[in-house]
Amino acid sequence: MPKNEALAGLCDGMVKAWNIYNKPKSVILFIIEDISYNICDQRFHEFYIRETYPHIKVLRRTLTEVHKEGKLGQNKELLLGNTEVAVIYFRAGYEPGHYPTQGEWDARYLMETSLAIKCPSIQYHLAGTKKVQQALAQPAVLERFINDPEEMKAVGKIFTGLYSMDDNEVGNANYEMAMRTPEKFVLKPQREGGGNNVYGLDIPDALKRMSRVERSAWILMDLIHPPLSQGYMIRPGSDVPPQIVDMVSELGIFGVIIGDADHIVHNYQAGHMLRTKLSTANEGGVAAGLGALDSPYLIDSDDEN
Structure with missing residues (x-):
């Protein structure tokens, strides 16, 4: 079993990004929620960086605060006041509730268009959404990114069944499949964290309450049966x-x-x-x-x- 040094490994990764940015007075920015229930591990990351790399400053800001304080410099560097940001670590911004007004969306756009190194990048953020995962699991889509047939086959083996619920011939067929045998599936929205999925026999009632447009925002996934x-x-x-x-x-x-x-x-x-x-x-x-x-x-x- 390899040593589990996750705290050091992740923080050192942020510092490597800070070094690549190569501005000694720049900071690492943690994007946080207005009320952070996951604050303990966030603080551990912050304290590790401050103790191990005391020359690097860590700031914590909400999306609302970035909207108020943030701007782009002449070279598209992200500035909070007069402080340049090298690395942005997103601990918020993963669900609709984090964007209560247009201001928070504007803050996200400001950060994405800046030179600051983002963790995760917008590409990785989107790859974590269920709809993108469902699209990536299709062989025709995988072929756009992987040329080696054997490698594509190996990658495909790690996917479980992911099914579109769009309002088209394929999505409607998947809808009927879910209604016939709901116990085989879990219905997932584009959300992070627990408490948002619909399981098994609860799926038919949930689908009946949705319009076809609402349904397309969800995906159907094979229910995984892990070993006990x-x-x-x-x-x-x-x-x-x-x-x-x-x-x-x-x-x-x-x-x-x-x-x-x-x-x-x-x-x-x-x-x-x-x-x-x-x-x-x-x-x-x-x-x-x-x-x-x-x-x-x-x-x-x-x-x-």
Whole structure:
């Protein structure tokens, strides 16, 4: 098992981007929500940078504050007042509620048109949306980005079934499929975090309440059935000692990639996070209180296949 140094790996990645920008007086900007419920890990990132790289200043601003304070310099550098921004780390801007007025959209546009290095870039941000993922999973679309048939085949193996719900022949067929066998699927909108998906037998009623236009903003995905493990879920107010329960886990690999359309400067694995939830729970967000942070433990397998 490789060492899990996610905090250092991710922060060092931001500093590498700061070095590439190469303006010693520039800052790293954290874009945050008006009320940050995920503030603990944000602060850990901020404190690590300040302690390890004391010459680099970290600022925290909301989209609203960027709209009020931000402007572009003569060379399209992003300025907050008179302070130049080298790197923008988005911890907000991922859902509609983060853009209550046109001002927040204008702030996002200002940042995207600036020279500052964005984390994530707008391309990676869009690639994280369900609709783009559904489009990328189509073989004809993959061919635009991957020339090697074997490589394309290997990439295709990591996709689960993703189906359009557009108002056309394909989308209407997928709609009928979801109505016939809803227990095989999960319905997903273009949203981050837990609490937005519709599962199994709840899908038909949800679809019936949508217009065809509203339906097209969602995708249908095959319901994944991960392997079960047994363990203890430690929660406030739970039984002492806790009971052994069936659980499922999701392993996320952190990575740092810095580059442009023509050249990749850095690309490396930067740690991992294992989230575990009860096997009976649909959603598994840690911040939402539905899952828990866990630690992987590798063992030798008797199954050589």
